[in-house]
Amino acid sequence: MTSNESKGERTVAELTLVIGNKNYSSWSLRPWLALRHAGFDFDEILIALSTNGTKAEILKHSASGRLPALRHGELTVWDSLAICEYAAELKPDAGLWPQDQAARALARSVSAEMHTGFTALRQHMPMNIRSSFPDEGRKPGVKEDIDRITSLWRQCRSRHGADGPFLFGSFTIADAMYAPVVTRFRTYGVALGEVEQAYADAIWNLPMMKEWAKSASDEPMIIDSAEF
Numbered sequence: 001m002t003s004n005e006s007k008g009e010r011t012v013a014e015l016t017l018v019i020g021n022k023n024y025s026s027w028s029l030r031p032w033l034a035l036r037h038a039g040f041d042f043d044e045i046l047i048a049l050s051t052n053g054t055k056a057e058i059l060k061h062s063a064s065g066r067l068p069a070l071r072h073g074e075l076t077v078w079d080s081l082a083i084c085e086y087a088a089e090l091k092p093d094a095g096l097w098p099q100d101q102a103a104r105a106l107a108r109s110v111s112a113e114m115h116t117g118f119t120a121l122r123q124h125m126p127m128n129i130r131s132s133f134p135d136e137g138r139k140p141g142v143k144e145d146i147d148r149i150t151s152l153w154r155q156c157r158s159r160h161g162a163d164g165p166f167l168f169g170s171f172t173i174a175d176a177m178y179a180p181v182v183t184r185f186r187t188y189g190v191a192l193g194e195v196e197q198a199y200a201d202a203i204w205n206l207p208m209m210k211e212w213a214k215s216a217s218d219e220p221m222i223i224d225s226a227e228f
């Protein structure tokens with residue numbers, strides 16, 4: 001605790017994470033979880049997506065025109081996975097990547113596959129944490145994406161998950177990358193096998209996940225393209 005905190009004053013965090021709507025912005029959720037899990041003190045700036053002013057607001061923080069972005073002093077880090085990597089470098093002891101080299105390589109592979117792939121799932125089952133659409137989203141390519149994701153989860157759990165309930169035992173960036181999928185499976189009522197359901201429950205029951213989901217439920221903004 002700093003001396004200012006002990007006097008009850010809020011210190012300005014060194015890090016600021018600029019994010020989109022908590023209900024819809026799956027890319028924002030990922031680094032938010034990684035930073036939280038690693039115990040960073042960070043401020044948040046939330047920019048409402050899909051409004052007339054969204055692009056101009058985002059551009060004040062990131063020339064990429066996309067969220068999330070992390071500000072650390074003069075430095076801006078953008079893109080969810082790059083922010084997670086930066087957090088892992090800032091706190092090497094936080095365990096954001098698995099210690100074992102082979103496990104770490106697999107964790108990076110499954111994270112990269114999430115980052116670049118599963119376009120059918122992302123398009124047809126957009127993240128909408130507070131809602132329930134159990135009959136929607138079964139479009140071409142979605143089942144294949146779900147099958148690939150659940151197979152990856154089983155592979156990680158059986159090879160490296162012995163020491164805890166997450167993909168590599170304890171929580172890592174790989175879990176942060178797949179957390180939005182866990183919420184999608186809930187929203188769209190995707191039936192899971194025992195191993196995948198236990199994993200999904202472990203993610204959903206994380207206090208930091210509950211906190212994000214509560215904020216998502218409290219948000220007034222509605223994005224029509226992510227509603228059914």
Ligand SMILES: N[C@@H](CCC(=O)N[C@@H](CS)C(=O)NCC(=O)O)C(=O)O
Binds near residue numbers: 049066080
């Ligand atoms: N690959 C990027 C994707 C970021 C992205 O597409 N973010 C969306 C919000 S979830 C965005 O900023 N959209 C811009 C807009 O709505 O104007 C990442 O991993 O951060």
